[in-house]
Amino acid sequence: MQRGVMPDFALDAIVVGAGAVGLACARALAIRGLEVVVLEAGERIGEGISSRNSEVLHAGIYYPTGSLRARLCVEGNRMVRAYLEERGIAIDPCGKLVVATEPAEIATLSALHAQAVANDVEQLTLLDGAKARRLEPALRAEAALQCGTSAVFDSHGYMLAMLGDIEDRQGRVAYRTPFVRAEQVPDGFVVHCGGDDPATIQCRLLVLAAGLGAQAAASALDAFPASLIPPGHLAKGSYFTLQGPSPFSRLIYPLPVPGSLGCHYRRDIGGIARFGPDIQWVEREDYSVSVDRLPSFLEAIRRYWPGVDGAVLTPDYAGIRPKIHGYGEPQPDFVIHLPEVHGLPGLAALFGIESPGLTASMAIADYVAAGLVGAR
Numbered sequence: 343m344q345r346g347v348m349p350d351f352a353l354d355a356i357v358v359g360a361g362a363v364g365l366a367c368a369r370a371l372a373i374r375g376l377e378v379v380v381l382e383a384g385e386r387i388g389e390g391i392s393s394r395n396s397e398v399l400h401a402g403i404y405y406p407t408g409s410l411r412a413r414l415c416v417e418g419n420r421m422v423r424a425y426l427e428e429r430g431i432a433i434d435p436c437g438k439l440v441v442a443t444e445p446a447e448i449a450t451l452s453a454l455h456a457q458a459v460a461n462d463v464e465q466l467t468l469l470d471g472a473k474a475r476r477l478e479p480a481l482r483a484e485a486a487l488q489c490g491t492s493a494v495f496d497s498h499g500y501m502l503a504m505l506g507d508i509e510d511r512q513g514r515v516a517y518r519t520p521f522v523r524a525e526q527v528p529d530g531f532v533v534h535c536g537g538d539d540p541a542t543i544q545c546r547l548l549v550l551a552a553g554l555g556a557q558a559a560a561s562a563l564d565a566f567p568a569s570l571i572p573p574g575h576l577a578k579g580s581y582f583t584l585q586g587p588s589p590f591s592r593l594i595y596p597l598p599v600p601g602s603l604g605c606h607y608r609r610d611i612g613g614i615a616r617f618g619p620d621i622q623w624v625e626r627e628d629y630s631v632s633v634d635r636l637p638s639f640l641e642a643i644r645r646y647w648p649g650v651d652g653a654v655l656t657p658d659y660a661g662i663r664p665k666i667h668g669y670g671e672p673q674p675d676f677v678i679h680l681p682e683v684h685g686l687p688g689l690a691a692l693f694g695i696e697s698p699g700l701t702a703s704m705a706i707a708d709y710v711a712a713g714l715v716g717a718r
Contacts, residue, residue: 349532353377355547356533358521358559360384361392362497362700363692364551365504366707368513371547374715378513379543381535383520388501391553392700394629394661396608396619399423399433399493400698403440403458404598410676411698412461414709418702419491422500425704431499432611437465438492438593439474442485443645450597455487465490480589482648492593496611497700523562524548530688531563547714550691554627554664560691570684572677572693575665577601579619580631582639583658588615589647596646601665601673603697605642616658617643623669624662631657666694678706680713690714 357368360382368378384390399419405411426433442451455468467488469477474486505515519541522534530546552559557574560566579602588609596604602621609615617639636652643650667674677693684691690710699706 349542349544352544353379354545356381356543356545357549357551359551359553360387360515361390361553362501362703363695363706365501366703367549367551367710369504369507370707370711372508372511372513374711378508380515381519381521382515382517385517387505387515388498391661394659395700397494397497397610398608399495400701401463401489401491402461403454403463403489407460414702414705415698416462418705421704422701426495429503431503432496434494434611436494436592438489438595440487440595441483441646443482445484447597448485451485451487478590478592480647480649482646494608494610521559526565526686547688549710554662556664556693565686567684570679572666575668576624577663577665578622578624578660579663580635580660581616581618581658582655584615585654585656594646605639619661627662629660631660633657663696664694678709688714
């Protein structure tokens with residue numbers, strides 16, 4: 343801390359970022375009895391990555407056994423589902439079909455089933471093409487993996503409920519308050535906040551859950567080892583809306599492609615059918631959706647829905663995934679650096695929390711809280 347600069351006030355914990363993961367981390371600390379403030383540069387919660395996802399509750403099928411992605415997704419699925427039911431937040435327990443559209447893909451689908459079983463995913467059934475088509479007559483499928491724990495839910499209602507939990511415990515979100523920088527001090531950190539009413543706050547615990555700004559946030563903490571900051575890459579995903587009747591009652595996913603789970607189908611809580619996201623590596627944040635993407639969407643969709651008509655698809659919205667790997671590189675695990683990694687007591691720094699980050703959010707939060715203050 344610069345000589346002569348005194349904090350305006352002190353509290354137990356600061357969380358940077360009011361997306362689903364940041365709110366979950368703040369909630370986990372608050373229910374452990376800590377005074378928490380969440381710093382959010384935007385006007386409201388969930389304005390970033392959390393406002394531009396598929397709202398899918400993932401099962402944990404795809405991720406290497408033993409990885410944080412696999413473990414926290416499976417745990418998070420159970421935790422979030424129970425929370426939604428407890429709070430009366432809308433969820434459509436529609437389930438999912440992961441589809442092999444060619445005979446040559448069946449072996450890959452079987453390997454995916456084995457991966458899911460190893461990850462302790464529940465309610466799994468391998469179906470031949472005839473059984474899959476009986477469930478979804480419009481589907482083209484040689485085989486399918488049915489998963490009953492996949493769902494679609496109201497992610498904004500979920501975040502609002504977590505915000506209520508934080509506020510019920512005297513925590514709060516400071517809106518229009520960007521994280522500027524922080525310094526390590528003997529009893530924690532001094533955090534400098536920007537915005538209309540800049541402030542300096544001392545805290546014992548600091549959680550960097552900044553999403554697309556994760557690398558910048560870690561770089562703005564003077565003692566954080568630069569060697570532990572992974573590179574950041576932006577992968578844009580666009581969505582198209584279906585104008586007309588929904589062809590399927592379940593989530594429909596193709597086999598995954600590098601960097602993405604594939605251009606899938608879902609019907610949201612409001613009944614709107616959408617396809618996406620695709621994947622487009624970009625150099626800057628750009629949330630426009632070009633109709634020029636339509637031909638590649640149609641090519642991907644027709645593999646599992648031959649009856650799609652391009653005239654009924656319209657550009658909708660786009661999101662940006664905070665990748666920590668580049669095009670053609672293998673997808674790494676979630677990176678959650680706790681004190682035993684970086685040597686800074688009281689600090690958690692999260693990087694690359696893309697899908698299934700929403701599903702895993704409560705499990706990520708418990709992992710972070712346990713690493714900073716111990717089990718509840």
